[in-house]
Amino acid sequence: MSATNLAKGHLLWYIPDGYIPPESSGQLESHESICVLNCNAEETQIYVTVFFEDRPPIERIEVKLEGRRTKHIRTSGLEKDGEHIPKGVPYAMEVESTLPVIVQYSRLDATQPANALMSVIGYPIS
Amino acid sequence: MSATNLAKGHLLWYIPDGYIPPESSGQLESHESICVLNCNAEETQIYVTVFFEDRPPIERIEVKLEGRRTKHIRTSGLEKDGEHIPKGVPYAMEVESTLPVIVQYSRLDATQPANALMSVIGYPIS
Amino acid sequence: MSATNLAKGHLLWYIPDGYIPPESSGQLESHESICVLNCNAEETQIYVTVFFEDRPPIERIEVKLEGRRTKHIRTSGLEKDGEHIPKGVPYAMEVESTLPVIVQYSRLDATQPANALMSVIGYPIS
Amino acid sequence: MSATNLAKGHLLWYIPDGYIPPESSGQLESHESICVLNCNAEETQIYVTVFFEDRPPIERIEVKLEGRRTKHIRTSGLEKDGEHIPKGVPYAMEVESTLPVIVQYSRLDATQPANALMSVIGYPIS
Numbered sequence: 422m423s424a425t426n427l428a429k430g431h432l433l434w435y436i437p438d439g440y441i442p443p444e445s446s447g448q449l450e451s452h453e454s455i456c457v458l459n460c461n462a463e464e465t466q467i468y469v470t471v472f473f474e475d476r477p478p479i480e481r482i483e484v485k486l487e488g489r490r491t492k493h494i495r496t497s498g499l500e501k502d503g504e505h506i507p508k509g510v511p512y513a514m515e516v517e518s519t520l521p522v523i524v525q526y527s528r529l530d531a532t533q534p535a536n537a538l539m540s541v542i543g544y545p546i547s
Numbered sequence: 548m549s550a551t552n553l554a555k556g557h558l559l560w561y562i563p564d565g566y567i568p569p570e571s572s573g574q575l576e577s578h579e580s581i582c583v584l585n586c587n588a589e590e591t592q593i594y595v596t597v598f599f600e601d602r603p604p605i606e607r608i609e610v611k612l613e614g615r616r617t618k619h620i621r622t623s624g625l626e627k628d629g630e631h632i633p634k635g636v637p638y639a640m641e642v643e644s645t646l647p648v649i650v651q652y653s654r655l656d657a658t659q660p661a662n663a664l665m666s667v668i669g670y671p672i673s
Numbered sequence: 674m675s676a677t678n679l680a681k682g683h684l685l686w687y688i689p690d691g692y693i694p695p696e697s698s699g700q701l702e703s704h705e706s707i708c709v710l711n712c713n714a715e716e717t718q719i720y721v722t723v724f725f726e727d728r729p730p731i732e733r734i735e736v737k738l739e740g741r742r743t744k745h746i747r748t749s750g751l752e753k754d755g756e757h758i759p760k761g762v763p764y765a766m767e768v769e770s771t772l773p774v775i776v777q778y779s780r781l782d783a784t785q786p787a788n789a790l791m792s793v794i795g796y797p798i799s
Numbered sequence: 800m801s802a803t804n805l806a807k808g809h810l811l812w813y814i815p816d817g818y819i820p821p822e823s824s825g826q827l828e829s830h831e832s833i834c835v836l837n838c839n840a841e842e843t844q845i846y847v848t849v850f851f852e853d854r855p856p857i858e859r860i861e862v863k864l865e866g867r868r869t870k871h872i873r874t875s876g877l878e879k880d881g882e883h884i885p886k887g888v889p890y891a892m893e894v895e896s897t898l899p900v901i902v903q904y905s906r907l908d909a910t911q912p913a914n915a916l917m918s919v920i921g922y923p924i925s
Contacts, residue, residue, distance in 0.1 A: 429924060430813070435556070437617060437651040438582035438666060456816035458850060458891040472584060472617045491815060491850045491891035513584040513617035513649075523891075523922050525815040528664065535661030535787045535913030538906065540816060542922050544649050544668045546555060561682070563743060563777040564708035564792060598710060598743045639710040639743035639775075654790065661787030661913045670775050670794045672681060687808070689869060689903040690834035690918060724836060724869045765836040765869035765901075780916065787913030796901050796920050798807060 429460040430521035434543035436514045439471075441497055443509035445531045454493045455516060455543075456525040462488045465520035469499055471506055472513040479504050486522070516543060555586040556647035560669035562640045565597070567623055569635035571657040580619045581642060581669075582651040588614045591646035595625055597632055598639040605630050612648070642669060681712040682773035686795035688766045691723070693749055695761035697783045706745040707768060707795075708777040714740045717772035721751055723758055724765040731756050738774070768795060807838040808899035812921035814892045817849070819875055821887035823909045832871045833894060833921075834903040840866045843898035847877055849884055850891040857882050864900070894921060 442451035459465050465488075468481040482501045486492045496506055496514070506512060516524050524543035529536055568577035585591050591614075594607040608627045612618045622632055622640075632638060642650050650669035655662055694703035711717050717740075720733040734753045738744045748758055748766075758764060768776050776795035781788055820829035837843050843866075846859040860879045864870045874884055874892075884890060894902050902921035907914055 430922075435584055435586075435649040437584040437649050437668075438580065438619065438653050440619075454816065454889075456889070456891065458813055458815040458893075460813075460850075460893065472586075472615065474616060474618055478615055489850065489856055490852060491889065492852055493816065493818075493889035511580075511582070511617065511619040513582065515584075515586065523813040523815050525919065525922075527816050527917060528666075529915075530662060530664055533661045533787075535785075535911045536908060536915040537655075537662040537664040537789075538908055538915040538917040539653060539664040539666040540906075540917040540919050541651065541666050541668050542815075542919050544556075544651075544671075545922075561710055561712075561775040563710040563775050563794075564706065564745065564779050566745075598712075598741065600742060600744055604741055637706075637708070637743065637745035639708065641710075641712065654792075656788060656790055659787045659913075661911075663781075663788040663790040663915075665779060665790040665792040667777065667792050667794050670682075670777075670797075687836055687838075687901040689836040689901050689920075690832065690871065690905050692871075724838075724867065726868060726870055730867055763832075763834070763869065763871035765834065767836075767838065780918075782914060782916055785913045789907075789914040789916040791905060791916040791918040793903065793918050793920050796808075796903075796923075 430523045431545035432518055432521055433546040434516040434524040436526040436543050439496065439512040439514050441506060441508045442530045442532050446533060451529060451531045453496045453528045455496060456491065456493045456527065457486055458491045458523045459486045459488060459520065461520045463520060464488055465518050465522060468517040470515040474511055556649045557671035558644055558647055559672040560642040560650040562652040562669050565622065565638040565640055567632060567634045568656045568658050572659060577655060577657045579622045579654045581622060582617065582619045582653065583612055584617045584649045585612045585614060585646065587646045589646060590614055591644050591648060594643040596641040600637055682775045683797035684770055684773055685798040686768040686776040688778040688795050691748065691764040691766055693758060693760045694782045694784050698785060703781060703783045705748045705780045707748060708743065708745045708779065709738055710743045710775045711738045711740060711772065713772045715772060716740055717770050717774060720769040722767040726763055808901045809923035810896055810899055811924040812894040812902040814904040814921050817874065817890040817892055819884060819886045820908045820910050824911060829907060829909045831874045831906045833874060834869065834871045834905065835864055836869045836901045837864045837866060837898065839898045841898060842866055843896050843900060846895040848893040852889055
């Protein structure tokens with residue numbers, strides 16, 4: 422891994438405000454995505470840890486991401502040992518990567534027929 | 548507290564745009580949340596100071612947060628000596644923590660039957 | 674000004690995406706705000722420079738902000754020598770301050786009866 | 800180029816969550832913009848590289864930006880050798896500039912008659 426690759430992102434990102442809206446009533450379905458960009462030539466291994474308000478975290482759910490590709494990961498699809506993130510519950514995420522990546526988080530809330538959107542660049546630990 | 552813990556966040560965060568929408572007309576109620584993630588093993592003590600346009604701040608409202616947990620704190624529920632944040636008034640927040648945490652702020656505006664959402668990662672002082 | 678004061682923010686902030694929606698059709702009026710937090714004990718002097726796509730900037734519009742106060746500045750109210758920011762035109766802003774502050778930018782778009790919101794922490798030059 | 804100019808931004812920015820909504824049903828058309836601010840006195844040359852989930856990137860689409868101007872670039876208008884970004888497909892962007900600039904990304908989703916907005920400051924590599 423070259424010095425240039427190292428510079429294109431971080432290995433550890435945080436998203437404190439996670440929430441999968443429990444309902445959808447419009448044309449689109451409520452969902453959230455962790456959008457990861459891997460500018461490196463090689464595949465990277467991603468580990469998502471999910472924190473809750475009232476119970477222990479789900480640790481290190483694995484996702485693979487090819488080199489020079491992006492992946493928009495639906496949080497509702499994350500799963501480990503049969504456990505997944507429940508709808509309608511506040512949570513937070515740690516996104517770890519073996520190679521440096523850039524992470525953005527977006528939510529589409531379609532609880533009402535009219536959509537609402539929010540997005541943040543994750544918080545990197547440098 | 549280990550060096551690793553120290554790295555996972557900051558002790559002081561700022562959110563300049565606070566505003567609790569005074570009305571709700573849809574299925575959901577207008578609200579704001581400060582979403583805090585504590586990756587440390589130990590509980591942290593959080594102090595929220597609220598700044599206004601035309602009067603002195605409300606200083607250091609206390610909130611506790613367990614280790615390896617997140618808390619999505621409704622700003623309308625913050626209270627000190629009977630004082631709370633009034634609805635429909637611009638304000639700003641300082642979020643201090645005894646252990647390093649990560650802070651995100653989100654607002655759901657349900658003034659109209661259709662929701663609007665906004666979110667930012669707080670601004671850390673490094 | 675103490676070292677502690679110096680640490681609580683930056684002197685120079687940027688917001689590349691400014692746009693005052695030309696229409697409002699709902700209960701609220703479309704608008705944008707620059708939300709500034711001054712944690713210092715003393716008043717700070719703010720200078721907003723407005724950049725456009727096709728003409729020279731409006732330079733250093735002055736705004737005052739008291740110590741330990743926030744101000745949510747409507748961009749439509751900014752004015753210098755009779756010049757103001759026109760509606761419906763893409764622009765960008767530089768926010769300079771004599772003391773360190775924290776800057777967030779938010780837009781409420783009420784073009785439709787249902788609102789849309791967006792917000793970013795400004796980009797500080799460190 | 801002076802040291803002062805060098806400080807006003809970065810040469811390399813990332814936006815992991817790109818998506819051009821395929822439909823518009825309201826008064827406004829769904830679109831995304833990369834908003835770039837060039838505070839330098841001289842013109843800068845911008846190169847946008849577009850990453851996808853399942854195929855190689857479109858490399859270095861060129862855009863010019865005059866000195867002391869902003870440009871709000873519609874991503875749907877980016878084009879190289881007849882290739883452009885398809886609607887309804889997740890993608891990510893790298894924004895490179897010969898002079899330091901500041902980059903913000905915003906999306907207006909008008910899939911529903913009521914708009915939704917989201918915005919982030921791009922992620923700079925420092």
